[in-house]
Amino acid sequence: MINWNDRISPVVKNVPPSGIRKFFDIASEMEDVISLGVGEPDFITPWSIRESCVYGLEQGYTSYTANRGLMELREEICILHKNRFDLDYDPKTNVLVTVGVSEALDIAMRTILCPGDEILIPEPCYVSYKACATLAGGIPVPVAAKAANDFRITPDDLEPHVSPKTKALLIGYPNNPTGAILSKEELEAIARFAIKHDLIVISDEIYGDLTYGGVKHICFAGLPEMKDRTILLNGFSKAYAMTGWRIGYALSNPDIIAAMTKIHQYTMLCAPITAQIAAVEALRHGEKYMRKMVSEYDKRRRLIYDGLQNAGLKCFEPKGAFYIFPDITSTGLTSEEFAEKILIQEHVALVPGNAFGESGEGFVRCSYATSIEQISEALARIEHFVNNL
Amino acid sequence: MRELLELLKHDARRPARELAAILNISEYEVEQKMAQLENDKIILSYNTLINWEKTGENTVTSIIEVNLTPQREVGFDAIAERIYRFDEVRTVYLMSGSFDLLVIIEGKSMQDVANFVATRLATIEGVTQTRSHFLLKPYKKDGIIINDKEKDRRLVMSI
Numbered sequence: 001m002i003n004w005n006d007r008i009s010p011v012v013k014n015v016p017p018s019g020i021r022k023f024f025d026i027a028s029e030m031e032d033v034i035s036l037g038v039g040e041p042d043f044i045t046p047w048s049i050r051e052s053c054v055y056g057l058e059q060g061y062t063s064y065t066a067n068r069g070l071m072e073l074r075e076e077i078c079i080l081h082k083n084r085f086d087l088d089y090d091p092k093t094n095v096l097v098t099v100g101v102s103e104a105l106d107i108a109m110r111t112i113l114c115p116g117d118e119i120l121i122p123e124p125c126y127v128s129y130k131a132c133a134t135l136a137g138g139i140p141v142p143v144a145a146k147a148a149n150d151f152r153i154t155p156d157d158l159e160p161h162v163s164p165k166t167k168a169l170l171i172g173y174p175n176n177p178t179g180a181i182l183s184k185e186e187l188e189a190i191a192r193f194a195i196k197h198d199l200i201v202i203s204d205e206i207y208g209d210l211t212y213g214g215v216k217h218i219c220f221a222g223l224p225e226m227k228d229r230t231i232l233l234n235g236f237s238k239a240y241a242m243t244g245w246r247i248g249y250a251l252s253n254p255d256i257i258a259a260m261t262k263i264h265q266y267t268m269l270c271a272p273i274t275a276q277i278a279a280v281e282a283l284r285h286g287e288k289y290m291r292k293m294v295s296e297y298d299k300r301r302r303l304i305y306d307g308l309q310n311a312g313l314k315c316f317e318p319k320g321a322f323y324i325f326p327d328i329t330s331t332g333l334t335s336e337e338f339a340e341k342i343l344i345q346e347h348v349a350l351v352p353g354n355a356f357g358e359s360g361e362g363f364v365r366c367s368y369a370t371s372i373e374q375i376s377e378a379l380a381r382i383e384h385f386v387n388n389l
Numbered sequence: 390m391r392e393l394l395e396l397l398k399h400d401a402r403r404p405a406r407e408l409a410a411i412l413n414i415s416e417y418e419v420e421q422k423m424a425q426l427e428n429d430k431i432i433l434s435y436n437t438l439i440n441w442e443k444t445g446e447n448t449v450t451s452i453i454e455v456n457l458t459p460q461r462e463v464g465f466d467a468i469a470e471r472i473y474r475f476d477e478v479r480t481v482y483l484m485s486g487s488f489d490l491l492v493i494i495e496g497k498s499m500q501d502v503a504n505f506v507a508t509r510l511a512t513i514e515g516v517t518q519t520r521s522h523f524l525l526k527p528y529k530k531d532g533i534i535i536n537d538k539e540k541d542r543r544l545v546m547s548i
Contacts, residue, residue: 020546027545037546044539127548176548299396299411306410349546356548372400376407 019355037349041241046289052281069097076283093254101248113138122153123357144359155193174207177365179318207321209239245275307379346381401435454488456518
């Protein structure tokens with residue numbers, strides 16, 4: 001018998017599997033499960049966007065595109081950043097269209113990390129960050145954001161983790177899983193920290209359009225001296241409900257984009273033309289649909305924030321993304337115990353906080369990208385669960 | 390207020406507690422505001438959108454274009470009122486274009502509706518012409534797709 005496991009690269013072997021596998025398997029078997037464990041919009045892509053893709057197919061748009069993406073799409077991306085953040089990007093040299101932010105994240109890491117280079121990754125955070133750094137040959141250095149500070153990372157948190165090998169910092173705000181955002185002042189402090197230590201900053205702003213309560217998203221690359229230093233990642237999945245289209249982009253200085261394009265060219269060639277056409281439509285005509293979805297999320301956010309507190313779970317008010325991150329330590333359960341018990345007893349699926357890093361222990365992630373009716377029912381079940389422990 | 394109206398427009402049966410949580414006000418305030426909106430005739434009624442086809446009951450809906458001779462002083466309003474007072478008439482709009490009133494009538498059968506048009510509507514003084522269109526199949530009504538096949542296809546959990 002050949003042991004195929006022995007043939008697998010130890011680098012890959014050491015990357016931990018997803019932290020939700022177990023819960024996913026149980027939840028998949030349940031008929032009446034209410035899932036607050038989904039990391040994508042419950043909306044279907046707005047029809048005008050879908051229709052543009054169908055039309056494109058009818059017109060025979062089935063070829064490769066330029067490696068960097070359709071020029072029209074790159075132009076629209078640049079116009080968006082000019083209009084919204086007064087950022088001047090050149091569609092020819094500053095933009096790379098990727099297969100989702102996931103690909104952009106992967107190739108950004110591979111582009112900048114040499115073996116042994118360290119990258120600071122505030123936690124709790126999206127699960128791919130550390131894995132991508134490891135697979136790129138770098139060393140992810142997790143930095144716990146403090147619960148007491150509502151998981152907003154500060155230079156004081158980061159400073160003790162800086163070493164001569166620290167090359168980059170990865171931030172993701174609005175944050176998955178906490179829903180935290182950083183204010184302009186807080187981001188400026190991070191920017192000064194980046195300059196002080198001469199770091200490249202990868203800023204994952206996939207939830208940038210999803211901010212609430214009159215708070216406007218601040219684009220990290222728009223801060224003084226940050227444009228060239230930042231690899232700005234964004235995409236269409238969350239704001240335009242286009243997760244399955246797999247379309248995102250990276251914006252940075254021409255050298256980094258050219259280097260990223262090399263990897264993209266040899267591994268992906270280009271993002272699917274169908275999705276690129278749809279993305280052009282999203283940027284040209286999709287904003288009103290996006291705003292409507294955001295206002296729906298906002299209603300749900302207020303409902304779930306109120307409901308979790310009524311259920312006796314402490315949480316801070318999330319101002320971005322579509323997640324809320326209640327503290328479940330008052331129940332005496334660990335994150336995983338809480339998630340497993342509530343799934344089995346109440347048929348409510350949510351994600352244990354430790355799936356997003358050790359500092360997420362004691363919390364669970366609830367997604368409110370689901371209908372108000374479902375959220376109301378889930379809240380009733382959560383309250384019942386907490387009161388009967 | 391706009392947000393409350395939007396919430397009720399989507400679902401008029403939302404519990405006050407839920408509305409209060411979403412709007413960040415108390416339940417009492419929600420009830421006060423709703424009473425005020427009803428009083429001010431901003432909220433006129435709480436309707437239910439019913440797919441009658443599924444109940445097996447037959448109803449016939451006809452959309453009628455009506456031409457009028459406007460009257461001195463009151464224009465179209467007096468004739469419109471004579472028309473909209475009938476229970477059979479569900480909707481009346483004054484229109485721009487090649488006809489004046491759009492009238493929607495519901496009845497139990499085509500005969501029923503035809504009778505009403507011939508004996509009641511067309512004979513009103515000032516009505517010069519009617520053109521009836523019977524509705525065959527509803528696809529979408531008031532923003533709701535009647536037989537929506539789109540469903541939640543997401544994985545039950547994802548990160």
